[in-house]
Amino acid sequence: MISTYPFVSGKYLVNGEWIELPEKVDVVNPANTSEVVGQVAKCSEEIVNGAIEAAENAFETWSRSDIGERANRMNTAAEELSKVIEENVTVFVRENGKTLVEAKKDLLRCVEVMKGCAAELLDWWKPEVLPGNQKVQIRRRARGVTAIITPWNSPMILTFKRVIPAVLAGNAVVVKPATNCPLTIMTCLKVVAEHFPPGVINIVSGSGKAIGDTLCSDSRVRTLAFVGSTETGKDIMQKSAGNLQKVYMELGGNDPAIILEDANMDEAAIKRLRMGILRAAGQVCSAVKRVYVQESRYDEVVEKLTKEFSRMVIGDGIQPDVTMGPLNNKAQYDFVNGLIERTAKSGGNIITTGIQLNPETWDKGYYMLPSIITGVDQQSELVRVEQFGPIIPILPFNDIDEAVKLANDSEFALRASVWTENEDIAVEMADRLEAGAVFHNNHTVFSDLALDFPGLKESGVSRETRHCGLEFFADSYGFAD
Template sequence: MISTYPVISGKYLINGEWKEIRETANVINPANTSEVVGEVAICSKEIVNEVIEAAEKAYKMWSRSNVEDRSALMNKAAEKLANIIEENVTLFVRENGKTLVEAKKDLLRCVEIMKGGAAELLNWWNPEVLTGTQKVQVRRRARGVTAVITPWNSPMILTFKRVIPAILAGNTVVVKPATNCPLTIMSCLKVVAEHFPPGVINIVTGSGKVIGDTLCSDSRVRTVAFVGSTTTGKDIMKNSAENLQKVYMELGGNDPAIILDDADLDEEAIKRLKTGILRASGQVCSAIKRVYVHKSRYDEVVKKLTKEFERVVVGDGIQPDATMGPLNNKAQFDYVSQLIERTSRSGAEVVTTGIQLNPETWDKGYYMLPSIVTGANQKSEIVQDEQFGPVIPVLPFTNIDEVIELANDSKFGLRASVWTENEKLAIEMADRLEAGAVFHNNHTIFNDLALDFPGLKESGVSRETRHCGLEFFTDSYGFAN
């Protein structure tokens, strides 16, 4: 048991002040459920209203600040955060379950988001002149208080990719991190908030429904940026409709990977495929959730992927030898376990493999070895639903028209990948795939964090391509003379 909690444990942030309240809940280490990492404050509706008021007051001054000043402050905050990455990596592993490598990479990317956004702001904010029968300028202005609601699976990047452009654009934010994994976000945003005027960054924690419903039904909140389940996203849309808040959402995914008969499946390619499936224990909305393989290569892919899964070392992410950590929470662990059990009972074959790093403490955490499913059909639960865990169905196909139909047979449309040596064919297929982004011979995220493409169908709302997301948190208007 580690008794020293982070300084932000059990507190919320309002107008530059960290406040304690009586009602809290424990934040549990998913690798050792007997360890309490810290506490999370359970904020009431009344507290949330006070925080919104503080953010609205701060907005009146912050929105009129100079963009050069905002950029400079962000760069200073980024330098400070970069200096304390190491001390936050361990905290992140303990509350989230990621491995040390995954956790450090996520934190470094947060610094990258800050620096990239600060630079992009200066390029993007300048008025755009439209030529025609009269001179028209497209000018930009901040919108108002922004609610940022983020999940437990990849909380750092997903929070920073919304908070940073929102405040750079001149808005103030109310951040609601997931109750299962709030501490590292709060620890890092504490550093960022100290570089900005009080009230620019505010944080509330607790019940998703209480806080979410309050934020999304308050007319003072002008933008809602949400990452999470499609079901919750639909509730947010309903609550936001009354005040016509701008809504920006990244939701669920059921990403297909399509492997054609000419794919180069060397050792590195199989490793990329494995990483696309098992990154963060499969708890990534844009992870591969279905693999379609041309029938001529089906047995080969199953054999090679199984061999690669056999090398996966599952254990406490704090141990350097672990290559995959536990699932984050009991609800997700139970869901995936029961899904695998139902899949096995349905007649499909489930092959579970991998290495238990510490068998003697296996039952103390939400550990799960990776599994490959064969013999499932397109209508199977394991194929149609988002499993969000380390289990993957592999299905054969015979021709391109068939596999595109199968890949598009989903209510989701977040990401997809095409594995072939024929780039022209990959582009032709990408044009037909219903996904917000398609990768060629890989399934990952964009190297340039200024780029992002939210999904189609039930995988997202609003379209983004570049500019670090700044356009989502501003309104543009025309000035003519």
């Protein structure tokens, strides 16, 4: 069954023109793999080079544009995008697998990013005068062509949090969306691009490796922003080193949640923990992927979380009763199922629960019931890897020192959470935990989208920001009398 997404299906955008290619890849609905939602064009190296050239030409004038004009254009684009949110939600669900609630929230946050970045721009761009005997200003300027490669799991917000500040800072961008979930991004960016000069926003699609290699090797690309796996991030860093490109990367995570003996794990807290684990079927870099519970509370937390998981309704996200949709693609589905099988063979206790909304159509999509795993240790594969699925290991610990040691025993260091009634202890532990951000009695995202704290170790390459990411896409320089 084919249900073609209007206009952007099978096309790419370069220099203001949408061009259709004969060579395409189907984008399937993970809830019903027989449904083709639309198609994505397979762009060649020549097309990518043309996109870089268009961005380079547009940069010459856009980088010198008035700051107020940039903000006004973005605010106008945000108003136009807000008018088409509802009509894009269902297709986003169909190509991604999120629930209706999750999908709409992501789209609304894209508009919020646009308005928030535009509001931050004017004050952020003003020269900063440093104290001292000599008058020295810190001034900012756009860097140049910016390549943005985004993933399939949370494509909307992760794309907009890079494209929007890059453009507002005065850069021209080449965007490469994930092949598994490109259509809603392209449709929404079409709305945005229409409010900017041709070439400021360009979109190419197809093979991640082929396009990524081209973007990394081209000296005209001055910034490369990537969201995805740590392995791919390392490969990109190696290939971009020849041109000393600025890299901004959000990579993998294996987030620990640490539950202390005094934690108030009431119904509301268990629900917050469940949401931190199962949001988007666990396919979130900053989702909880390991739970450590002080021994005296271990059995209680396992029991309560199992009961909470049992309430989850799994099915096609387009159905309003569904609280967790399918995994996005076959590769991830196979990986997570293989991980469960290997864990069971090695002695792990798999507690699978939840409600199948439509058992008769279960095998038509990449559906999985959520699972809690006990009986594993710190060296288990399930504990070491980024599962990226609706499965969670729960491990006991004796004291705070052991909990911190176990939590830090990972190459990843994206987010962490501490669950305790003692805020002083939570702060003390946060100072010792290796993570870009630590939450207290929750494991979520920052409600203020101007905040973005990067991961440490192999979870990211960047620095913290309070300005919607604007500084990631600009150079600072000194001006002295």
